Amino acid sequence: MKKSFMAVLFAAALAAGVTAPGTIFAKPANSVNLGIGGVMQTMPHCKANLYIVEYEHMLDSKVSVLGRGSALHYHFDDGKYLEDGRPRGADIGARYYLAGDMKGFFIGGTLGYWTADWTFTHNKGRSNEYQGKGNTDSLRANLDIGARFLIGSSSVSIIPALNIGKFIESTACEYTSPASSVGISCSQQSEVDYYLFLSVMAGIAF
Secondary structure: OHHHHHHHHHHHHHHHOOOOOOOOOOOOOEEEEEEEEEEOOOOOOEEEEEEEEEEEEEOOOOEEEEEEEEEEEEEEEOOOEEEEEEEEEEEEEEEEEOOOOOOEEEEEEEEEEEEEEEEEEEOOOOOOOEEEEEEEEEEEEEEEEEEEEEOOOOOEEEEEEEEEEEEEEEEEEEEEEOHHHOOOEEOOOOOOOEEEEEEEEEEEEO
16 A cells, blocks of 8 residues: 555656646756755754655746655664654655756755654663654655756756655554563654755756
């Protein structure tokens, strides 16, 4: 079911990107963007690495639509509570380029479906330590503000962006220790429900 939903998201992005009859582009109308991202220090105790792949298509001179797949590995540790997780998801959305022609500054937004597996430890290293694992299904709303800088006259560009977003989630979890609590359902929620991170991508237009 999850894989089918993600496939539908990508199919919708591609369908939205079909050029209208009679439209002519003087500039490249498509781009494949690959990149990485990291959480800023506005999220204390959290470190993360994000991996991104996008397909972007220009609808007109200033507006593009995109489909994005992402995978994240994060580690949260405040000294008492430890959480380690691997969210992954697919998003569809649009960008508006102020200067047009898929270059310069842009503002964009996406909506997607994400799922995550994560583990947690309460009272780490203490006699009353207990652990568990969780699974989260989420809708994700994301706003990105950035720019596309062309490298000379080539079709390659560098795309730095600031991403702000929120996960709207449902979670199931259970305890994995101590032995007396193994398999018992819990109410623990993931610490990662909103984010602010920087990303850098390389885009190849065609």
